[in-house]
Structures are given as C-alpha cells and as structure tokens.
Amino acid sequence: MAECQGGGILNSLIIKAIVGIYLLSVFAVGCAATTKEVSPKECVENTLKAQVVRVDDKNHRFFVVSRQTKASDIKDNLSQLEKCFLNTEFQPDWALSVFTDAKYAGYKDEEKIIPFHKNNMWAKSYVLEYDQASRSLIKNPAFHPQQIMP
Amino acid sequence: MSILFLQRYHNYAKTYISSYNAKIDCADLAIAALIDYSAKENLPVKLKYYSKGWVWLEFDPKSDNAKEFKTKAMRMLGALNVIDNTRPIAMGSAKSGDLIMTKWNPTLGHTRIIYSVKHMPKDNKYEVVWYQGNLPPVKPEKKTDYFSNISNIYGGMPRRWNFEQFNN
Numbered sequence: 001m002a003e004c005q006g007g008g009i010l011n012s013l014i015i016k017a018i019v020g021i022y023l024l025s026v027f028a029v030g031c032a033a034t035t036k037e038v039s040p041k042e043c044v045e046n047t048l049k050a051q052v053v054r055v056d057d058k059n060h061r062f063f064v065v066s067r068q069t070k071a072s073d074i075k076d077n078l079s080q081l082e083k084c085f086l087n088t089e090f091q092p093d094w095a096l097s098v099f100t101d102a103k104y105a106g107y108k109d110e111e112k113i114i115p116f117h118k119n120n121m122w123a124k125s126y127v128l129e130y131d132q133a134s135r136s137l138i139k140n141p142a143f144h145p146q147q148i149m150p
Numbered sequence: 151m152s153i154l155f156l157q158r159y160h161n162y163a164k165t166y167i168s169s170y171n172a173k174i175d176c177a178d179l180a181i182a183a184l185i186d187y188s189a190k191e192n193l194p195v196k197l198k199y200y201s202k203g204w205v206w207l208e209f210d211p212k213s214d215n216a217k218e219f220k221t222k223a224m225r226m227l228g229a230l231n232v233i234d235n236t237r238p239i240a241m242g243s244a245k246s247g248d249l250i251m252t253k254w255n256p257t258l259g260h261t262r263i264i265y266s267v268k269h270m271p272k273d274n275k276y277e278v279v280w281y282q283g284n285l286p287p288v289k290p291e292k293k294t295d296y297f298s299n300i301s302n303i304y305g306g307m308p309r310r311w312n313f314e315q316f317n318n
Contacts, residue, residue, distance in 0.1 A: 059173060059288045095173065097286040108285045109176075109260055114301075117254035129286055131173065142285055143257060147225070 043084035044096070047077050053102045060090040063105035064098045071139050071148045074098075074130050082132070098128035108142070155191060156313065162187045163247025167263045167281040170290050174283040176261040177232050178224040179290055180249055183263065184311055185209065185223060189216035196316050197223055199231045229259030236309035241276050241297055242269070244308040250280060250297075251304040262300075264308065265292070 041052045041062070050066035074081070074096065085094045099105045104125035106113045116122035123142035130137045130149075137149035166183040174182070181197075188195045188209065195209040207226060209219045227235075233251050244267050252260040262280040269276055276297040281290040297308075 056288075059286075061286060093173070095286065107288070108258070109282070114254070117258055120255050120257060123258050126286075131287070133172070 040084045040088055040090065040094075044081065047080045047084065048073055050098070051102075053105050059095065060093050061095040061097055064096050065100070065102045065105060066098060067100050069098050069128065071128060071137055074128065074137060075149060085132075093131070093133035095132065096128070096130045097126065100125045100127060155193065158191065159184075159187050159311075159313075160245040160247045162190070163263065164265060167247075167290055168265060168292070170281075173287040173289055175224075175228075175285055175287050176283040177227060177229040177259075178287075179281070179283040180232055180261050180263050181223050181227060182220055183247065185216060185220040188316075189220075194316050195219075195223075197227060197231070197235050198315075199227055199234065229253075229261045230257070232261050233259065233304055233309070235312055235315070237312050238305050238307040239310045241267075241308060244276075244278075244310075247311075249309045249311075250278070250300060251309055252302045253304045254302065259304070262293070267297075270296075 038046070041055065044050075044062055044064065045052055048064060048066065048069050050064050050069050052062045053065050054063035055061070056063070081094075081096075085091045097105070104113070104116060104122050108114075108117070108122065113122055116125075120143065123140075126140070126142045128137070128139060129141040135150055136147070139146040139148055163183045166186065167179060170179060170182075185195060187193075189211060192211040194211060195207075197207045198204045199207070207219070207223050208214075209216070209223075229251065230253060232249065233253065236249055236251070239248065244264055246263075246265055248264045250262040250264065252262075254260070260282075262282045265279040265281055267276055267278055277294065278297050278300070279292065279294045281292055283290055297303075
C-alpha cells in the first residue's frame with residue numbers, strides 16, 4: 001500500500017509538472033504574440049491594408065502603394081498611424097505618399113520617373129500626401145490638388 | 151526693382167534656400183524666398199496665374215499679411231506659374247535666386263533655384279549649384295551639374311523673377 005501510495009504521489013507530481021509546463025508554455029506563447037515587435041512599415045501596412053514599397057529615411061517618408069486607400073482611411077486612422085512611428089526618428093514629421101502603382105513611387109525629378117511625365121501618369125498615380133509636421137492631407141497633390149486637412 | 155534691391159535679393163535667396171530646413175515643394179521654395187524677401191524689404195509683389203483669364207495675386211507690404219499671402223501664393227502657384235512670372239536671362243548673368251525651370255507637360259514642371267554659377271572658360275561651360283524642393287516635398291536638396299547637362303530646361307536659359315511687373 002505504501003508503495004502504491006508513494007507511486008500515486010509520484011504520479012500526481014508528474015501530472016502537475018506536465019500541466020504546469022503546458023500552462024507555462026501556453027502563457028509564454030500568448031505573451032510573445034502580444035508583445036511581438038511590429039516595425040513601422042508593417043504597422044502602416046496593417047493599418048492601411050496597403051504595401052509600403054519604399055522608405056526615404058532622410059525625409060521620413062513612406063511610399064505606399066494602393067488602389068483602394070482613400071483620404072478618409074488616413075484621416076480616420078491617424079491616431080493608429082501615429083502609434084506606428086512612436087519612439088522612432090520619424091515621429092515628429094513622418095509622411096505618407098500614396099501611389100496607385102509601385103513603378104510610380106518616387107520623386108518627380110528622378111530619372112526613372114521622368115518618362116512617366118509624358119502622359120502625366122506619374123501625377124495621376126500620385127493620389128494622396130499626408131505630412132505629420134503640418135498635419136496636412138492632400139488629395140491628388142500633383143494633378144488638381146485638393147486640400148483635405150487641415 | 152532697383153539694382154540695389156536686386157543685389158540684396160540675390161544675397162538673401164542664397165542664404166534662404168541653403169538654410170531652409172523643412173519639407174517643401176520645388177516651386178514653393180522659390181515663391182517663399184521671393185515673398186519673404188519682399189516682406190523684409192517692404193516691396194510689393196504681383197504674381198499671375200491663368201484661370202479663365204489672367205488672375206493676379208497682389209501683395210502690398212503696407213496692408214497685407216506676408217505669411218497669409220505666402221501661404222495663398224504657394225497653394226495657388228506651381229512650377230508652370232513660376233515660368234509665367236519670370237523672364238529668360240543669359241546664362242552668364244545668372245546669379246543666386248535665379249531659376250532653372252523645366253516643363254514636362256502642360257500641367258507639370260520643376261523649379262531649381264540657383265545657389266552659385268561658375269564659368270569654366272576652358273570648356274566654356276557653366277557649373278551650377280542649385281537647391282530644390284520636390285514633389286513629394288523634401289528638405290531642399292543641394293545639386294551640382296554643368297548647365298548643359300541639365301535636361302529639359304525650359305527655353306534653354308535660366309530665368310529671373312519678372313520684378314518689373316511687381317510695381318505696375
């Protein structure tokens with residue numbers, strides 16, 4: 001009996017240990033999921049459901065490509081977008097330039113962009129510009145611009 | 151504008167464009183330099199743009215708020231409007247604050263603001279240092295090239311603000 005009781009205690013301890021380890025691992029995975037580092041790029045992509053195809057570190061600009069993103073998507077998600085750049089060098093003056101196609105995502109005087117001026121495709125593809133420093137949001141900045149904010 | 155004020159404009163623009171430290175569009179940098187200089191010297195400015203006929207934006211330093219006028223002018227005018235308010239000058243007489251313009255199509259152009267010009271007598275070439283904003287807006291970028299290497303220069307010549315129209 002003593003042996004049986006001893007075996008029962010041992011079994012009970014083993015089961016508790018297994019359950020404990022299992023719970024600990026589940027908890028650890030849960031923690032990892034909630035504290036995982038999300039880069040500003042991923043954060044902006046997730047917020048706008050769009051792709052960031054180029055980052056200008058000097059001018060703190062993300063070139064975003066999307067055919068669906070509207071001015072309201074940026075305006076309504078500003079607080080979330082601000083969080084994307086929290087504690088980064090971009091925080092005070094980040095900017096988003098939204099184009100409808102990756103091949104147009106660039107500055108107007110760049111060699112690879114200039115050919116697209118012939119039919120004005122670059123200007124037509126450049127659909128939104130947001131600047132955090134001035135909190136200005138402009139629709140079609142290069143072709144009949146429309147100030148949405150401030 | 152008198153020669154004295156013109157010389158002061160060249161000097162002012164040189165410092166202005168090289169010390170401007172915010173993101174800005176190319177034409178806006180040129181317009182901002184002009185209006186801030188005019189406000190400082192109490193000089194009038196008249197800039198035109200076409201909208202079913204010529205429309206004038208007029209700045210009277212005695213009665214108008216320079217900041218408001220600058221904001222309005224920057225919102226209403228782009229590179230092609232800068233072309234409309236400037237006149238061609240010989241490369242040899244170009245100075246800081248003068249402009250090198252490009253017109254890519256009927257609605258899109260580019261503005262470069264001259265910082266310095268150096269004549270290379272051996273090749274009879276002009277080395278130009280300029281600053282430019284851009285679209286999307288950038289902190290002004292310094293660029294250097296021979297004038298003859300810059301592509302698509304409007305009219306093949308640098309340009310100067312049409313100061314004469316400001317007093318008319």
